[in-house]
Amino acid sequence: RNLRSEPLKAAETLAGESLPKAPIPIRFTLPKPGYVSLVIEKPDGFRVRNLVSETQFPAGENVVWWDGSDDLGRDADAAMHGVFNIPVRFVEPGAYRVRGIVRDAIRPHYEFSVYTTGDPPWTTEDSTGAWLANHSPPQAAAFVPASQSPTGKPVVYLGCYVTEGPSGLAWVDPADGRKLGGKKWVGGHWTAAPFLARDAGPNADPGTHVYVGSTWETEKNSGIGELRITALTQKGDKPIVKLSLGKLAEESPGAEERTEDLLGGIAVHNGIAVAAMNRENKLRFIDVSEGKEVRALSVPDPRGLIFDAKGDLLVISGNRLLRFPLGQGEPVILTATGLEDPQGITTDSQGNIYISDWGTSHQVKVFTPDGKFIRPIGKAGKPAAGKYDPLRMNHPHGIAVDDRGQLWVTEHDYMPKRVSVWTVDGKLVNAFYGPGKYGGGGALDPADKSKFYYADEGHGTLEFNLDWEKGSWSLENVLYRRTADEMKLSFRAGGPEQAVYRDGRRYFT
Incomplete structure (x- = not known):
């Protein structure tokens, strides 16, 4: 919608609700229920607002509302007050577009666990499951x-x-x-x-x-x-x-x-x-x-x-x-x-x-x-x-x-x-x-799901081979081991474990 040619107007109040909605309706139709993400961009693709993320909507006609603000600002003092606030700032008048993606519900099922000895690998009431400490070896x-x-x-x-x-x-x-x-x-x-x-x-x-x-x-x-x-x-x-x-x-x-x-x-x-x-x-x-x-x-x-x-x-x-x-x-x-x-x-x-x-x-x-x-x-x-x-x-x-x-x-x-x-x-x-660090971690190789990378905070990165048919794993390489003279990482910073391929070479971030 071109905001330059049409002034912002207060949205109508929906039946049964007392609070007005944001002024700009974003309408879309779904053939079946799904999880929707919507973003607002300039015509050149510059994103100004992440409007909806991974939100479930029913089949049929749907509407979400945009108040005309961006989310480009950052809260520099978040660490002081513990709550991250994005300063409200309205976008400049002009043309904007909406892009969206939708997916079905993800229904996970358990395959196997990597880098753990516990059987089962999770905590049980009798304490025979899981393994040792997450924070220390x-x-x-x-x-x-x-x-x-x-x-x-x-x-x-x-x-x-x-x-x-x-x-x-x-x-x-x-x-x-x-x-x-x-x-x-x-x-x-x-x-x-x-x-x-x-x-x-x-x-x-x-x-x-x-x-x-x-x-x-x-x-x-x-x-x-x-x-x-x-x-x-x-x-x-x-x-x-x-x-x-x-x-x-x-x-x-x-x-x-x-x-x-x-x-x-x-x-x-x-x-x-x-x-x-x-x-x-x-x-x-x-x-x-x-x-x-x-x-x-x-x-x-x-x-x-x-x-x-x-x-x-x-x-x-x-x-x-x-x-x-x-x-x-x-x-x-x-x-x-x-x-x-x-x-x-x-x-x-x-x-x-x-x-x-x-x-x-x-x-x-x-x-x-x-x-x-x-x-x-x-x-x-x-x-x-x-x-x-x-x-x-x-x-x-x-x-x-x-x-x-x-x-x-x-x-x-x-x-x-x-x-x-x-x-x-x-x-x-x-x-x-094992076991892994507090909160777990690790990432599959995007090009080869038989490879799994795990970074234990700032200590380093391990590479595992996975056998999906047998539900087993083996440790193959220590890809990265931090040494004392390297650049100091922030507290609990992760080592490189996300693989990226470009021009036939593998990089990690």
């Missing part, structure tokens, strides 16, 4: 025998740091990794189970399955750090201690970033829990029955720790492995070479020691009980973009050996999130992937 592992298990059968606990779902802590069947149960938070808001420990001492509490250690803020935005140790018991979660750790560093805005490196690990023996406090350079000893700290021990850069079968405390200190006889006295240095950036530690039934190491290797390294190197597990190499190799670990962290002689490794990495299972002599047995 796997970080902790602990084997619990039948005598201490919540199921009466052996289980492996797997833990993550922070989650809003599905499970920040899960327990699985060692035989096949099937999820037997899970929970969201442990010990307080936001934190799940970044560190796990079982008390294998003769005087352990028989009603406790496993202990969980984490750090967070005392209250939201308090800026005060807190150590949380919780016992998972037959009667439910039992808080052991919540210790204030003082004012947090202010260089990072989020509680997760400021508290993640406060704790390096926990170990428990005969009712005494030991927390490795990284920044404090000490071990805190806590009586779990009293919920009180009983003593402290200075140790430089303490990380993963565990009590061995004799009750000696093994502690990673920087890149060294120390042994404290019965958790006291002066330590014995078991090894001072061969470790670059060690993280987690566990032992097997023979007393052999397993340590997850980063640096240039990203392997699990095996030592004799007296600290002599035996072998590595996994291919050596730093995490990198390129062809995905399941025989390489990315940031191996919490580890545990089960009663079947299998080594469980939680890989503290987003590209991909993975729990891998190995024989103790280094053969890959199984791997469990």
